[in-house]
Amino acid sequence: MRKVVGMGMAAVLLAVALGGCATSNQKAESPAGTEAASLEAAEAKGTEAGGKEEESGESEGNESGEAAGQEEYAVKPRQITGRKIKLGLIPVTMNTAYTMTINGAKKHIAETGDNIELIVQAPSSNASTITEQGNILETMIQQKVDAIALATESDESMLPYLREAAEADIPVFLFNMTEINEKNIYYVSSIGYDQEQAGREIGAWINENLGADPQKIAVLEGYAGVVNTKRMDGFYEALEGNGNLPVVASQTAEWTREKGQSVTESILTSNPDITILYGPYDEMVLGGLTVIKERNLLDQIAVVGFGCTKDGVAAIEAGEMRATIDVGEYGTGFDIVDAVTDFCINGKEVEKVINRPSKVYDKENLSELDRVIFE
Secondary structure (H helix, E strand, C coil): CCHHHHHHHHHHHHHHHHCCCCCCCCCCCCCHHHHHHHHHHHHHHHHHHHHHCCCCCCCCCCCCCCCCCCCCCCCCCCCCCCCCEEEEEECCCCCCCCHHHHHHHHHHHHHCCCCCCEEEEECCCCHHHHHHHHHHHHHHHHHHEEEEEEECCHHHHHHHHHHHHCCCCCCEEEECCCCCCCCCCCCEEEEECCHHHHHHHHHHHHHHHHCCCCEEEEECCCCCHHHHHHHHHHHHHHHCCCCCCCCEEEEEECCCCCHHHHHHHEEEEEEECCCCEEEEEEEHHHHHHHHHHHCCCCCCEEEECCCHHHHHHHHHHCCCCEEEEEEEEEHHHHHHHHHHHHCCCCCCCCCCCCEECCEEEEECCHHHHHHHHCC
16 A cells, blocks of 8 residues: 555656656755655655545535545635634745735735734745745644645645645645646645746846847846746846847856845956846845945946845835836735635635736836835
C-alpha cells in the first residue's frame, strides 16, 4: 500500500511540474535538492494519509482525502455560521508589499461584518522561506484553521503541504503569484494580478518615455523563479524591437533594499555609464537609489520600480525615481477576504483566477493615486 500511495503522489508532482510549475525561488537550496526533498516529503505524507481517516469539515457533502487523482479541487464550498472563521495568512516574508495586502484584508474584514479572525504568520526572512512556510502550513493544518491564504516562492516545495490541507478539508487560496496550474487540485483560487502583464506595462512606460534616445539598462532581479520570470518576461517583451534599450547588466537583488544597494554598487563598478536602473520591486531599486544619490548620478540614471510602495511614491514626488506600477497589493487583501467569505461562509464557488488591474504612476499622474493603500 505504501508503494502505491508513494507512486501516485510522485505522478501528481511530475504532472504539475510538466504543466509549467517553476523551480524554487530561493537560493538556499538547489532545484534538484528541492525537488528531491519535495518528493520525499510527499511520499511520506502520502504514506501517513493511507493509514488514517480525516474528519469531514463543517459543510455538508465534503469528503476529505480525495484530492489525488481527481481533475478538480476536492475541497468544496461550505457555510460556516455562528462564529468567526479562522483564516491563516502566510506571506513569503514580511515586507512592504505583504504589509499592504494584510492591511487591506484587515480593513475589509472590519468593513464587512468582522466575520473572520485573521492569523498572520510569516517566515523570518526570504532565505528561510521554503523550510519555514512548510512548518507554518503544517501547524495551521493541525490547529484546524478554516482556510489558508498562501503566497509562496516555490509552489513545488509546498505541494505536499497543499495536499495535506486538502486531505484535512481546509481550502487554500494562493495570492501574489502566478497561477501554478489550471488543473492543480490543491488550491481554490489564485488571487492577485497578471504578473507578466504588469512587467509588460512598466516596460512599455520605459519604451515610450525613455526609448527615443540610446540607453543602457541595468536590472535588479528578484530570486530566480516563477514570479520573477513572469515579471521579467513581460518587461523584455515590451522592449523588443527598440535598439535604444539594451540591458547591459542584470543581477539578483533578492527582493530586498539592502541587497539592491550592494548589487547596484557592483553593477556601477563594472558599468559606470548605465542610464536606467529597473527592478521588478520598489524595495530593490530604492536600495539602488541610495547608491545613485551617494555618487551624484541622479541626472545620469533614471530609476524605475515596481509595486507602488509608499517610499517608491515618495521618491517619485522628490524627483528621484521616475515611475512605478501599482499592482493592487492593498486591494488583493480585499479580494482574499471576499473569496474566503464566499467559499467558506456563503457556500459559493469562486473563480480560479482573480486578478486586479495594474497601473503605472509617474510624476504626471501621481495625483490620481488613492493614498488609502498606504494606511
